[in-house]
Amino acid sequence: MKMDRKPHLIKKLADVKRQRVDESIVPGSEEATEVEHLLVEPKSEHVSVDGVLCFGKENIEKHLKMEDFSCAFDYGWKISCGGLDSIHGLGGDDLKLEVLDGLLDEVDEVDDIHAAHDLSGACEDFLLDIEFPEKFSELDCGPQEGSNLHNSSSESHSPGFSGSSNSAGGISELSIATIQESNSNNGVLGKMVSCDLHHTFRSRCGCQAPVMDTIRPTIKHVQDVVESDDDEKPLINYILSNKKVKCSVKVSKGGTLLRQKRLRKPTRRYIEEFSRNSTSAKNKRFKVRSEEEHPQVPSESRQRRGRPKKIMPKPELESDCELSASESEDECKGTKKSKTACDRRKHQRMWTLEEVIKLVDGIAEYGVGRWTDIKRLLFASSAYRTPVDLRDKWRNLLRSSSAHKHNRREVETNLKHAVRSLPKPVVCRIRELATIHPYPKVRGPKISSVDYVPSSKQSTTTKGAPVYSHGRNLRRKKCS
DNA sequence: TTTAGGG
């Protein structure tokens, strides 16, 4: 199916190109330069999303028009075509390849072009993106293939495609920036260029990439569509959310080139949580509780961070599956990118009052420092609380309680706002424990000889007051 | 592996 159309389309384009090239390209050398740059610097996927999203039906008109423009920039076009064709081994490539070669000779960025050509190689890094075009090509591109190059939806599944999509995304992204300039410099031409660039993108990833103006409404549209069938896949949600951000950024920046760093593909879990939060922040607490009721579920979530241990012991529940899935994703693709993206703190769990109380009880019973014991005995049910978490929480509790002591008024004012605050009895207990089981750390003065002047500082440092009797807990901070 | 401590 694609095979049939390709040659045809290309031919058509070639014709158009002949007509247009002279008109559009010749006058402005700038565009050419810019395009080269564009070709050289593929960046970030966010544009690809733009392009993909643009596939709204309302844009058919625009797309058609753009097809006319598409030839303004034969460089990008040809290249993209060549790349795709060569990759997919479609018919009628010889010609195009030839042309491509010619272009390669002409253009400086041979390497880049080759890279584009050799999509399979280029795309390895961008497997993440593959799903974008896929999803959207199915979603939005389907109905209107007739009017488009439509070399995508069916082909998009080929491994090489992701690469093309990426580089195309980079192009279109840059093109946006370029467009601004072009517009200012020579309005019409700029527009044409932009159109063409988008077209290029579109041809490459098989989706339509209309000009900026068309993007916004389209996005909205797509959004609606997607939101309507929520089941479609969280990924889409993510895309949309991302999309929103990007759009806003673009607007705010007024078209200045903005290069967003590649974001790591969010795990399903992240997506889930994101959607949750966005839907209702209030439910958060409730959620935590509900999750507490099924502690086995999230148990896996924690394992990941500490040590690899046994990765995915056995998927028990759905959420477990999710986790494992995200895990595997992380492993596959995250290898390279995980570093860039700071996914720290991905899973935060609010400490409920019950938990805090439990923790305090545990500490009261076992003492400070025996976190594993406390965990094992009191938090066995909540697998997501590691001993370290308990310790951290305790630390925080101490801090807050001491803060209470220091300037109560201030704290109280905060209490009004912060729902965080613990009930007084709990605070009292904490403080009590603090004195009984001093946490080795926060001690005011390095007074090793507490015996001498204990009272003076003791009041202020609360738990800082070293209680010496608890052998185990008596950890001297390095008294330098 | 567990704790402490720092970020």
Add this chain to the structure above:
DNA sequence: CCCTAAA
């Protein structure tokens, strides 16, 4: 919450 060092 996360990470690392030390025990």
